[in-house]
Amino acid sequence: MNKDLVIGVDVGGQSAKCGIVDMMGTVLKQTVMRSENYTDAQQYVDDLAATLKQIIKDADVAGRIRGIGMGVPNGNYYTGEIENAVNLKWANKSKVKFADMLQKAMGGIPVKLTNDANAAALGEMTYGVAKGMKDFIMITLGTGVGSGIVINGQVVYGHDGFAGELGHTTLVRHNGRLCNCGKTGCLETYCSALGIARTAREWLEMTDEPSLLRNYEEISAKDVKDAADEGDNLAKKIFDYTGTLLGEAFADFIEFSAPEAIILFGGVARNREYLDEPIKKSMNANVLPLWRNKVKLLYTALKESDAAILGASALAWEIK
Amino acid sequence: MNKDLVIGVDVGGQSAKCGIVDMMGTVLKQTVMRSENYTDAQQYVDDLAATLKQIIKDADVAGRIRGIGMGVPNGNYYTGEIENAVNLKWANKSKVKFADMLQKAMGGIPVKLTNDANAAALGEMTYGVAKGMKDFIMITLGTGVGSGIVINGQVVYGHDGFAGELGHTTLVRHNGRLCNCGKTGCLETYCSALGIARTAREWLEMTDEPSLLRNYEEISAKDVKDAADEGDNLAKKIFDYTGTLLGEAFADFIEFSAPEAIILFGGVARNREYLDEPIKKSMNANVLPLWRNKVKLLYTALKESDAAILGASALAWEIK
Numbered sequence: 001m002n003k004d005l006v007i008g009v010d011v012g013g014q015s016a017k018c019g020i021v022d023m024m025g026t027v028l029k030q031t032v033m034r035s036e037n038y039t040d041a042q043q044y045v046d047d048l049a050a051t052l053k054q055i056i057k058d059a060d061v062a063g064r065i066r067g068i069g070m071g072v073p074n075g076n077y078y079t080g081e082i083e084n085a086v087n088l089k090w091a092n093k094s095k096v097k098f099a100d101m102l103q104k105a106m107g108g109i110p111v112k113l114t115n116d117a118n119a120a121a122l123g124e125m126t127y128g129v130a131k132g133m134k135d136f137i138m139i140t141l142g143t144g145v146g147s148g149i150v151i152n153g154q155v156v157y158g159h160d161g162f163a164g165e166l167g168h169t170t171l172v173r174h175n176g177r178l179c180n181c182g183k184t185g186c187l188e189t190y191c192s193a194l195g196i197a198r199t200a201r202e203w204l205e206m207t208d209e210p211s212l213l214r215n216y217e218e219i220s221a222k223d224v225k226d227a228a229d230e231g232d233n234l235a236k237k238i239f240d241y242t243g244t245l246l247g248e249a250f251a252d253f254i255e256f257s258a259p260e261a262i263i264l265f266g267g268v269a270r271n272r273e274y275l276d277e278p279i280k281k282s283m284n285a286n287v288l289p290l291w292r293n294k295v296k297l298l299y300t301a302l303k304e305s306d307a308a309i310l311g312a313s314a315l316a317w318e319i320k
Numbered sequence: 321m322n323k324d325l326v327i328g329v330d331v332g333g334q335s336a337k338c339g340i341v342d343m344m345g346t347v348l349k350q351t352v353m354r355s356e357n358y359t360d361a362q363q364y365v366d367d368l369a370a371t372l373k374q375i376i377k378d379a380d381v382a383g384r385i386r387g388i389g390m391g392v393p394n395g396n397y398y399t400g401e402i403e404n405a406v407n408l409k410w411a412n413k414s415k416v417k418f419a420d421m422l423q424k425a426m427g428g429i430p431v432k433l434t435n436d437a438n439a440a441a442l443g444e445m446t447y448g449v450a451k452g453m454k455d456f457i458m459i460t461l462g463t464g465v466g467s468g469i470v471i472n473g474q475v476v477y478g479h480d481g482f483a484g485e486l487g488h489t490t491l492v493r494h495n496g497r498l499c500n501c502g503k504t505g506c507l508e509t510y511c512s513a514l515g516i517a518r519t520a521r522e523w524l525e526m527t528d529e530p531s532l533l534r535n536y537e538e539i540s541a542k543d544v545k546d547a548a549d550e551g552d553n554l555a556k557k558i559f560d561y562t563g564t565l566l567g568e569a570f571a572d573f574i575e576f577s578a579p580e581a582i583i584l585f586g587g588v589a590r591n592r593e594y595l596d597e598p599i600k601k602s603m604n605a606n607v608l609p610l611w612r613n614k615v616k617l618l619y620t621a622l623k624e625s626d627a628a629i630l631g632a633s634a635l636a637w638e639i640k
Binding site: 134135149151152154156157158159160161162163164165166168169170171172173181182183248251252253255256257258259260286288289290291294 | 454455469471472474476477478479480481482483484485486488489490491492493501502503568571572573575576577578579580606608609610611614
């Protein structure tokens with residue numbers, strides 16, 4: 001029978017989102033496995049395999065699965081291992097040979113994995129706005145800032161499989177904000193959802209400017225968006241600032257790999273109406289003249305509920 | 321007859337260095353064409369072709385030349401054109417279809433070109449310390465700072481052919497030094513030979529610290545090296561500072577492409593004894609923990625007099 005389908009699995013701390021996908025990027029069947037309580041990798045793998053076998057059966061597509069692609073925090077494309085993923089209780093102590101284990105549990109169906117940002121880039125290239133592009137950078141703006149870099153039609157994995165940590169490039173070199181990674185001044189500490197909330201808290205403390213945000217107890221990036229939607233000036237200035245910083249960082253990324261486009265993805269990217277203009281302005285002001293107004297700033301075209309599964313599934317099409 | 325040789329041409333403002341190279345990286349024959357007075361591209365091409373034909377004849381290797389590779393300022397790998405090269409009087413006004421013109425003048429011998437930093441990276445990968453490496457970054461520290469990035473065994477040209485302008489990534493984001501490119505704070509304004517001289521002048525003005533450098537009229541990077549060799553403390557501190565800045569920049573480059581090594585090339589790289597330690601210290605302090613003490617810092621292994629020709633020649637081996 002023709003192997004005309006793939007499975008995509010997006011592995012997160014709380015759950016694993018699983019779906020069967022066809023070549024057009026249609027998710028034929030999907031399901032979610034709750035996973036916050038797993039502490040043992042083998043148990044996790046066994047239950048994930050059972051879940052996948054069930055949706056294969058439900059969709060009546062046994063024999064048609066070419067392979068399984070997974071987006072996994074700290075997933076190493078070359079080795080198929082997970083290395084010290086702090087948010088996965090079943091994989092935060094030592095290396096887990098995740099791809100091998102799942103492949104065995106699935107009766108030999110080939111398994112490939114990479115980190116979630118690389119998966120997102122592959123998904124965009126396979127099914128989304130990056131279709132036909134050979135050089136682009138995908139930036140995921142969520143709780144953190146991740147990136148998937150595509151050069152010459154290939155995701156950049158680097159010498160060790162972990163390339164593309166653009167969220168941890170240094171944006172503010174002196175007296176920058178402390179990052180979870182232990183460094184200071186990382187892009188992520190300013191331009192992630194948490195970074196935006198941090199900017200809001202700092203600015204509210206430092207100024208007396210009236211703002212709707214003063215009514216919130218614990219401010220989130222979503223609150224800043226809501227306030228901006230209400231016309232709040234401080235909230236808009238926070239997005240201006242965030243966009244300006246993103247543009248400065250993007251200018252350096254362009255100088256590295258001269259991409260056709262930078263593509264934004266993730267919760268924070270939904271604030272396009274507030275971020276688009278300051279990003280473009282700052283990116284073009286900070287990049288070498290030869291790239292000024294030449295690099296596109298795009299936003300993901302994938303349906304949000306499917307995006308994580310599609311990204312992961314895209315990896316499985318590479319399997320010969 | 322077997323096409324077992326290539327020609328490398330390093331095109332500069334003052335001269336074109338030309339050489340016939342075999343597969344082992346031996347320069348069988350070389351010559352230099354003075355070129356500072358050319359203002360017409362066709363004249364330049366015709367005379368360069370005559371020069372090349374002469375060394376082919378002198379070396380008695382007619383029929384054995386597989387192709388010609390050239391390292392050219394602002395050379396575009398994809399199109400074979402030179403675009404607004406400010407230092408070439410015969411190519412600073414409009415685009416010059418340099419590769420096509422030379423190929424025609426050479427009776428059809430295939431010609432490929434790229435910029436000099438990419439050529440250096442190819443040379444190192446073909447004949448030097450990067451032999452067998454698939455992921456590395458070559459940094460040329462000369463009058464300016466250039467770079468050639470290799471990912472997955474291929475030089476990164478980017479969407480438009482101009483990728484790898486790492487000398488113009490922003491090192492100092494606010495109140496940085498003005499760069500020739502029009503931006504401020506570029507890595508090149510601090511860590512090139514001119515940048516080092518600029519640091520020396522600034523520090524001599526800002527402090528009263530005694531230094532041998534106070535005896536020089538116009539300070540060059542070479543003077544700083546000579547003073548350091550004499551034990552001059554200020555000169556040594558200038559190298560410490562330069563190395564620290566380079567290390568900070570390299571940390572971000574590593575976060576982009578996770579290379580196996582960063583390889584230094586060019587006049588300033590000869591100050592290895594003063595730069596090596598501060599670069600390593602700063603690079604490892606500023607990079608994500610996962611790459612700490614894992615990325616090699618290497619220096620070119622190519623003989624200096626041959627390096628530019630070898631780099632350019634390496635491009636010609638790609639010709640099928």
